[in-house]
Amino acid sequence: MKKRLLTKYENNPVMCPAMMPETVLYTFNPGAIEHNGETIMVMDVTTLDDIHRLWIARSKDGVNFTADPTPAPWPAPDPIHPETCTYDPRITKIGDEYFLLYASDLNQNNVRVGIVKTKDFETFERVSIASEFGNRNGCLFPEKFDGLYCRFDRPFGNELEPCSMWVSFSPDLTFWGKSRPLMYKGKPWIDGFKMGAGAVPIKTDKGWLEIYHTVSQTCNGFIYRLKAALLSLDDPGEVIGYTKDFILWPEHDYEMKGRVMNVVFTCNALPQPDGTVRIYYGAADTNIGLATGRIDELVVACLENQ
Numbered sequence: 001m002k003k004r005l006l007t008k009y010e011n012n013p014v015m016c017p018a019m020m021p022e023t024v025l026y027t028f029n030p031g032a033i034e035h036n037g038e039t040i041m042v043m044d045v046t047t048l049d050d051i052h053r054l055w056i057a058r059s060k061d062g063v064n065f066t067a068d069p070t071p072a073p074w075p076a077p078d079p080i081h082p083e084t085c086t087y088d089p090r091i092t093k094i095g096d097e098y099f100l101l102y103a104s105d106l107n108q109n110n111v112r113v114g115i116v117k118t119k120d121f122e123t124f125e126r127v128s129i130a131s132e133f134g135n136r137n138g139c140l141f142p143e144k145f146d147g148l149y150c151r152f153d154r155p156f157g158n159e160l161e162p163c164s165m166w167v168s169f170s171p172d173l174t175f176w177g178k179s180r181p182l183m184y185k186g187k188p189w190i191d192g193f194k195m196g197a198g199a200v201p202i203k204t205d206k207g208w209l210e211i212y213h214t215v216s217q218t219c220n221g222f223i224y225r226l227k228a229a230l231l232s233l234d235d236p237g238e239v240i241g242y243t244k245d246f247i248l249w250p251e252h253d254y255e256m257k258g259r260v261m262n263v264v265f266t267c268n269a270l271p272q273p274d275g276t277v278r279i280y281y282g283a284a285d286t287n288i289g290l291a292t293g294r295i296d297e298l299v300v301a302c303l304e305n306q
């Protein structure tokens with residue numbers, strides 16, 4: 001019998017609009033990381049003006065979170081791209097700095113990959129606007145390859161090449177190139193419509209473990225679900241295994257009812273010392289749930305399909 005690779009926390013959601021210090025519409029899709037003995041979530045929060053802003057919540061035990069009194073003190077917009085809306089951050093630690101790659105919107109269809117950094121989650125500094133228009137789901141590897149930073153991104157495609165995951169490289173986090181598609185239509189890892197990077201990849205002895213979202217179309221709209229893939233340790237542009245089955249899907253009210261129905265979406269996967277992983281996932285673009293699983297079981301599931 002097939003078993004679940006990820007188990008949802010029984011007291012989900014761990015964050016919802018009612019837990020915020022002011023009235024907001026939605027809380028979802030956090031980047032997450034551990035820092036100074038705390039779990040930090042940098043969440044998408046939609047305020048009453050319908051704008052997504054990034055807002056931090058902190059926890060000592062990983063399940064009870066308290067949101068800061070106000071949104072994160074985001075750096076002033078870059079003059080070449082005066083963003084109005086920020087969402088879906090992925091947080092990568094390199095040295096003593098945390099880099100956040102996020103969707104930087106001018107308006108709904110003019111999204112670019114933005115990068116800011118912080119050392120303490122109190123102040124943030126802009127690094128770059130790191131793509132042209134029509135790109136998001138940026139997600140930075142924690143290690144360089146041949147001296148270059150590496151990221152996933154997801155350029156918006158056309159009919160022939162719809163939204164797929166790509167890898168790109170950079171010497172300085174500003175100039176990006178050597179871009180190539182990684183996971184794309186026509187291959188078993190995409191379900192129907194589109195896909196994009198999820199979590200910052202986890203290094204294992206068998207490969208980089210990536211947990212990502214994939215989107216199916218139904219007569220009632222999209223369903224967002226999660227799968228996992230394993231990438232070569234030497235070449236993050238090479239898929240060496242993947243889960244045929246979904247590993248997380250919407251099934252409870254807090255995942256099925258909200259701003260967008262039937263969505264689970266992740267921007268993080270935090271490895272724990274006991275070999276498990278914690279995933280703080282967006283649910284129905286309204287709530288945040290926690291799911292946990294074993295890293296070795298996810299890797300074995302990926303290696304079943306090579």
Ligand code: BMA
Pocket residue numbers: 029087088224260263265282285
């Ligand atoms: C994606 C992004 C996510 C969102 C998801 C479902 O395209 O916009 O922020 O959670 O759609 O609405």
